Amino acid sequence: MLSTSTTRSSNRSLHVNCLFSAEINLEKRSPYCSSGWTRINGRCFRYIATPMSWSRAEKNCRSMNANLASVQNIGEYYKIQKLILMRSNKYTETWIGGSDAQQERLWLWSDGTPFRFTFWCSGKPNNLRTQNCLRMNYRGKTMFYLKKKPCSEWFIFVLLTLHVFYQ
Structure with missing residues (x-):
């Protein structure tokens, strides 16, 4: 639709042509993750098979605008x-983003989400000061497990990004 208006001021005329578009695209866009990422519950996760310490894994995640995975x-x-x-092809021991390194017994996710879900192995966490980082699939078990040594041990990891794209 084309609309024209004229404004007069001191012997001058200004013609304004406005083009209006009545076409509105209301199609529903579906969320997707970038190539190499897997969408789970509206969030994008990625498995990294290169073993690293917990802090190196988190740094690697941040270089991809992500964090170690929160659950x-x-x-x-x-x-x-x-x-x-x-x-x-197996339940590999894997770093995820939980840590109490800043304060003993105060568990935080590296992405800042609240730490509410726990699924600990029997007898864990035992709150030893050397157990500061969280991994899952300990010895092929289906639970979180706190490592018994400092976070310098090397494991593969899963990272999470909150960047979900729409198509």
Whole structure:
């Protein structure tokens, strides 16, 4: 639709042509993750098969605008575990983003989300000061496990980005 208006001021005329578009695209866009990432519960996860210490893994994640994975519920936990199994063909011990390194017994996710979901191995956490980083699939078990040594031990890892794209 084309609209024309004229404004007069001191013997001058200004003609303004406005083009209006009545076409509105209301199609529903579906969220997707970039290539190499897997969508789980509206978030994008990626398995990295290169072993690193927890802090190096987190630094590597941040270079990709991501963090080590946080886990929000049991369903998400099992889906992340399935991702690990699909990529490694076994329940490989894997770093995720939980840590109490800043303050003993105060567990935080590296992405800043609240640490509410726990699925500990029997007797864990035992709150030893050397157990500061969280991994899953300890000895092929289906639970979180706190490592018994400083976070300098090397494992593969799963990272998470909150950047979900729409098509």
